[in-house]
Amino acid sequence: xxxxxxxxxxxxxxxxxxxxxxxxxxxxxxxxxxxxxxxxxxxxxxxxxxxxxxxxxxxxxxxxxxxxxxxxxxxxxxxxxxxxxxxxxxxxxxxxxxxxxxxxxxxxxxxxxxxxxxxxxxxxxxxxxxxxxxxxxxxxxxxxxxxxxxxxxxxxxxxxxxxxxxxxxxxxxxxxxxxxxxxxxxxxxxxxxxxxxxxxxxxxxxxxxxxxxxxxxxxxxxxxxxxxxxxxxxxxxxxxxxxxxxxxxxxxxxxxxxxxxxxxxxxxxxxxxxxxxxxxxxxxxxxxxxxxxxxxxxxxxxxxxxxxxxxxxxxxxxxxxxxxxxxxxxxxxxxxxxxxxxxxxxxxxxxxxxxxxxxxxxxxxxxxxxxxxxxxxxxxxxxxxxxxxxxxxxxxxxxxxxxxxxxxxxxxxxxxxxxxxxxxxxxxxxxxxxxxxxxxxxxxxxxxxxxxxxxxxxxxxxxxxxxxxxxxxxxxxxxxxxxxxxxxxxxxx
Numbered sequence: 099x100x101x102x103x104x105x106x107x108x109x110x111x112x113x114x115x116x117x118x119x120x121x122x123x124x125x126x127x128x129x130x131x132x133x134x135x136x137x138x139x140x141x142x143x144x145x146x147x148x149x150x151x152x153x154x155x156x157x158x159x160x161x162x163x164x165x166x167x168x169x170x171x172x173x174x175x176x177x178x179x180x181x182x183x184x185x186x187x188x189x190x191x192x193x194x195x196x197x198x199x200x201x202x203x204x205x206x207x208x209x210x211x212x213x214x215x216x217x218x219x220x221x222x223x224x225x226x227x228x229x230x231x232x233x234x235x236x237x238x239x240x241x242x243x244x245x246x247x248x249x250x251x252x253x254x255x256x257x258x259x260x261x262x263x264x265x266x267x268x269x270x271x272x273x274x275x276x277x278x279x280x281x282x283x284x285x286x287x288x289x290x291x292x293x294x295x296x297x298x299x300x301x302x303x304x305x306x307x308x309x310x311x312x313x314x315x316x317x318x319x320x321x322x323x324x325x326x327x328x329x330x331x332x333x334x335x336x337x338x339x340x341x342x343x344x345x346x347x348x349x350x351x352x353x354x355x356x357x358x359x360x361x362x363x364x365x366x367x368x369x370x371x372x373x374x375x376x377x378x379x380x381x382x383x384x385x386x387x388x389x390x391x392x393x394x395x396x397x398x399x400x401x402x403x404x405x406x407x408x409x410x411x412x413x414x415x416x417x418x419x420x421x422x423x424x425x426x427x428x429x430x431x432x433x434x435x436x437x438x439x440x441x442x443x444x445x446x447x448x449x450x451x452x453x454x455x456x457x458x459x460x461x462x463x464x465x466x467x468x469x470x471x472x473x474x475x476x477x478x479x480x481x482x483x484x485x486x487x488x489x490x491x492x493x494x495x496x497x498x499x500x501x502x503x504x505x506x507x508x509x510x511x512x513x514x515x516x517x518x519x520x521x522x523x524x525x526x527x528x529x530x531x532x533x534x535x536x537x538x539x540x541x542x543x544x545x546x547x548x549x550x551x552x553x554x555x556x557x558x559x560x561x562x563x564x565x566x567x568x569x570x571x572x573x574x575x576x577x578x579x580x581x582x583x584x585x586x587x588x589x590x591x
Contacts (some may be wrong), residue, residue, distance in 0.1 A: 125209035126198065130170035133162055134206065143189075143213065169195060169207060178207070183214070190214040272308060273456045274449030278441045282309070289436050290316035295388060297373075297433045298411040300440030303490030306411040309438060310369045313409055323366035325359055330375035338380060344396035352397065360393050360404050367407045373433065374414035374425065381426045388432040408433075443485040443492065450480050453489060457496035458508070469500055471507040482552060483515055491515075548583040551576075560587040 117124050123140035125147075127133050132149040147162040168184055172195045183192050196208040272283060289296060290313050298306045307326070314324050332340060339349075343358030360368065376384065387393055388408065392401035410433050419425035443449070454472065462469040485491055499512040551565075558564045565587075566576050580587070 123211040123213070125165070125211070127166060127169050127207050127209055128200075129205055129207065130166045130173065133165070140211065143211075165209070168193070169209060173207075188215070190218045272305070272312060274446065274452050276446040276448040278446040279449055282438065282440065283312075285438055286312050287316055289313070289438075291318055292436075293318075293407050294435050295408045295410070295433055296436045296438060297416075298409065298438045298440065299416075300411075300413060301442050301488055302413045303488035304440040304442060305489050306413075306440060307369070307371065309440060310371075310409045310411060314367045314369075317367070317407070319365070319367050319407060323363040324369070325363045325366070326369045326371065327359065328371045329380075330372040337376070338383060339396045342383065342393045342395055345398040349397065355395070358393065358395065360387065360406050361402065363406055364404050365406075367409060370408060370410045372412060373410040374412040374416055374419060378426070381429050385426065385429045385432060388429070443488045447481055450492065451477065453492055454480060454496055457493050458500060461497045461500040465501055467500055467503060468506045469503055469508060473507065473509070476508055476510070476513060479510075479513060482556060544583070547579065548585070551579060551583065551585060555585070555587055562587050 117135075117137045120137070121139055123143055124135075124137040125133055125140050126135035133147045134149070136144070136146060136148060144161055144165070145158055147158055147165065164186065172178060172182065172193075178195045178197060181192060181194050183190065185191070190213075191211050192214050193209065193211045196210065198206040198208050200206050272279060286309060296313060298309050300306055310326070314320060327337075327341070329337065339356075339358065341358050341360055343356050343361060344352050346352060346355045370384075383394075387404070387406075390401070391403055391405065393404055394401050416425050416430050416434070420427050420430050443453075454477070458469055458472065461467075480492070480495075487494070495513065495515060498514060499508045502512040503509075550569075554565050554568055555562075558568070562573070562576065566573050569576070571579075579585075
């Protein structure tokens with residue numbers, strides 16, 4: 099009998115030791131009436147909820163009531179023996195309810211609880227991390243898909259460089275195949291052999307210096323000196339001395355006689371750029387050279403004979419300056435014996451493809467870029483632009499595009515137009531009047547309508563809502579007009 103009692107005490111002691119050391123929370127409840135026992139882990143989490151300390155503490159009574167409610171629902175749903183999950187406050191718990199019969203035969207339940215809060219938190223963090231990875235991967239995949247779509251779109255477009263890159267015109271030649279440029283070349287070759295004074299006119303950036311170079315290379319003086327002078331970059335008094343020379347003592351610092359450029363280039367060619375900017379005094383001196391072939395050094399009285407061919411250039415309207423009295427009429431006639439007028443780029447857009455190819459070739463070599471693809475959509479945008487800065491502006495646009503290009507293709511992302519003021523003559527109605535011969539009123543109005551839509555869309559960078567608002571037209575009607583005229587706002591963004 100004594101041995102049996104000792105065995106029972108030993109078993110009770112072992113059980114108590116086990117219950118008090120395991121990390122899981124263990125409670126013993128009498129059905130759903132009250133808590134009989136809590137191990138230290140359970141007391142640490144819930145506080146002591148055993149029935150002997152519940153009186154007078156509503157907070158503990160509330161916790162005990164919530165736990166016993168879980169027990170009651172588990173018994174009622176016949177989930178005893180299974181592993182279930184529940185929430186208790188802000189905690190996530192996993193629990194098992196196991197039946198236990200008391201020494202008096204009372205129906206008791208072991209309530210085993212594990213705190214899953216940290217585990218759930220880690221799972222949520224891991225899920226967020228996975229979602230972030232998935233989001234990043236999704237963005238990258240979308241970028242790759244967009245790049246693939248762009249590649250496929252570009253692959254289906256005409257490569258405007260493919261054929262043109264095979265042709266490589268000599269450096270310094272006039273690039274283009276338009277009728278206007280062909281007529282200009284013919285005129286240059288026709289007058290180059292003579293020694294007549296030539297006046298080159300045209301807007302800024304059209305290539306007046308290039309024409310001057312071609313004139314000299316095609317002339318009989320191609321092996322003689324060739325001097326270029328920009329008249330608006332030199333002080334007037336210095337310009338006269340620079341061109342005609344000076345005698346000793348002519349002015350402070352003139353300690354010896356010095357030949358001017360006209361004497362140095364004797365037998366050759368002088369290119370006077372920006373001739374419209376010279377002063378009245380210089381106009382008179384230059385007139386003497388053109389009339390008599392004589393120069394007089396500053397501070398001197400004796401004329402010196404020279405043999406120099408003069409090519410002048412200006413972007414100003416010298417005829418208007420003559421009328422205003424700011425340019426000598428006699429000098430104008432002497433300079434304007436042969437006038438070579440360079441048409442602006444907007445009037446010879448057929449040359450844009452050749453010029454673009456030339457500049458791509460030039461700058462891909464300079465920047466060591468393998469640019470070999472120019473989509474038709476890019477070329478369409480270049481053709482739509484009005485080019486107020488002419489060929490110089492086009493060169494700047496292509497130079498920047500080649501420099502910024504990431505691959506072997508120039509895309510919309512690298513195409514930026516200069517915001518330079520337009521210096522073209524303000525006579526757009528004349529252009530239309532020149533183009534109406536033999537055409538119906540309907541065709542003329544349609545062309546004007548198309549030009550207006552293109553102009554406003556380009557200013558608004560392809561933004562249709564802004565353009566519709568500005569033109570005060572219905573959106574549906576505007577889309578119909580764009581479809582009729584084959585206008586795509588995407589190419590203007």
